[in-house]
Amino acid sequence: MSASVRFSPARIAVIAELTVLEAVRQRLFGALLVLAAGMIAGAQLLREFNFGSSELKFITDFGFGAVTLFGTILAVVTAAQLFFAEIENRTALTLLAKPVFRAEFVLGKFAGVAVVLALFVVVTTGALVTVLWMREGALMEVAPEAFERGRLVHYGSVVAFGALQWLKFAAIAALTLVVASFANTNLYSVVISFLIVLICHLQYLAQESWQKLGSGLARGAALLLASVFPNFQMFSVGDRIAAGQPIDPAVLGGSAAYGGLYLAVFLALAIHLFRRREI
């Protein structure tokens, strides 16, 4: 009789490692990384067009925008590509013919994508912190009266913003895996995932409006949207930080728990759907 096979974090790590290697050797990851870091660094050059906002606020806003936009694109495209390519190229055939659980495959792919997203967030947030620190230092020399109480930027909050965005990107990647686990093409996975991400960003509208709507289809649809989809506005803490206010630890903790819960739900759903899939 064959030896028993247990669920193995080591196998998940091996699959994750391969996923990271594939992402790093793909040009998309490097291109997005360079583009995002370049945009953050370039924010210094664009400060002439800040329409009256302070320079530091402009750089912070611009940096947060670059991290959020490119991170969202990276989360959807990388998750869909790295997962679906295994099915489309039939490399999953060889891998799943080994003593590998479907759950290990999904979790391994997710863990790999999560590491890639973490690399992205570390580099881009690091670039943003560096640019802000240097610019603030320069301004402190030019106009020291504005900095009598020390530096204005809450760097800890900027880093916390990065961490929270990573959690959001990870939830987006898990959501994309849900779609990819039953999709027939990579394009379908990417398009549907982006649409769902858009709905999640607008979910707060449904949450606010469903009670105001009369009975009927519109109210039902709004209630469904508000109940099923997560509210990605929970992760939108950038405005407060850009305005020079520190992030409230309670808000940070609440958003992290919210993101973690949806992440777990999406992963469980992706595993369930992928178990039923014929390779």
Next chain:
Amino acid sequence: MSPATDAAVAVDGLTKDYLLSVRGLRVRAVDGLSLVVQPGQVFGLLGPNGSGKSTTIKVVLGLAEPTLGSTSIFGVSSREARSRVDVGYLPENPNFHRFLSGRELVTFYARVCGVDRARLRDRVDEVIEWVGLKDAASRRLSTYSKGMLQRIGLAQAVVHDPRLLILDEPTAGVDPVGSAEIGELILRLKAQGKTIVLSSHLLAQVEGLCDRIAILNRGRLVLEGGVDELVTEKGRDALIVEGLDPSLAGDLRAWLIARGADLVAVEKPRTTLDRIFRDHVAPSVAPSAGDKEAR
């Protein structure tokens, strides 16, 4: 224990339908198939395209669910991951992670299969040498030829030293030289006592490698038996004679008739185009030092 529970592979009443449309239209890929592959056998799975060979293999490996019936490997249901512990699989037209080098690919699968970390590097080097890709081990798979991809595929299949190998069209699309090289590797695995399930269109190669074959057509088993038993013409013998004067053929025939036999034909023994091609293009794979270690 019954023959089925002793079997390396047991397929019992397997039927597999694929849903073609949301209206419930289905196509039957495998229809009531039952097979038993005994340990140590080299079993050929033959049939035209669409006969259900690859589907049967997928169900056996747990990659697809049976509609009816069951399959098992060494007595363990294919539905359980542990059924695949002692199995190496080379899929049809293997498409590996092309961004990896040959060594990286084999190392990846060795780690997935739980090859001991202490001997991982040595084991990977052994099997790469065994398939004759030592010099190309550091090259990306995207630069490999079709035959090299099949050989590195064989390396990943044997890296954890499984008892059962399932090879789906291992020589598909490979030139005669590459095909013969892969054939020789399979013969070495056979000599090591591995159980091999081989799906192939190359009937001459199957005849030379397999102990037993099953022929499928439209998902059904149409013939099964030992290769020797199926291809040997019973009651007939062939003599290969050197230096016989053609005028003496008549005398020989008369001599045979007098003893109750008959000379049915006198013809020149023929070689094969495959052999001529290989002899003129490249020598076949030489036995390598890794042969013994790869066991």
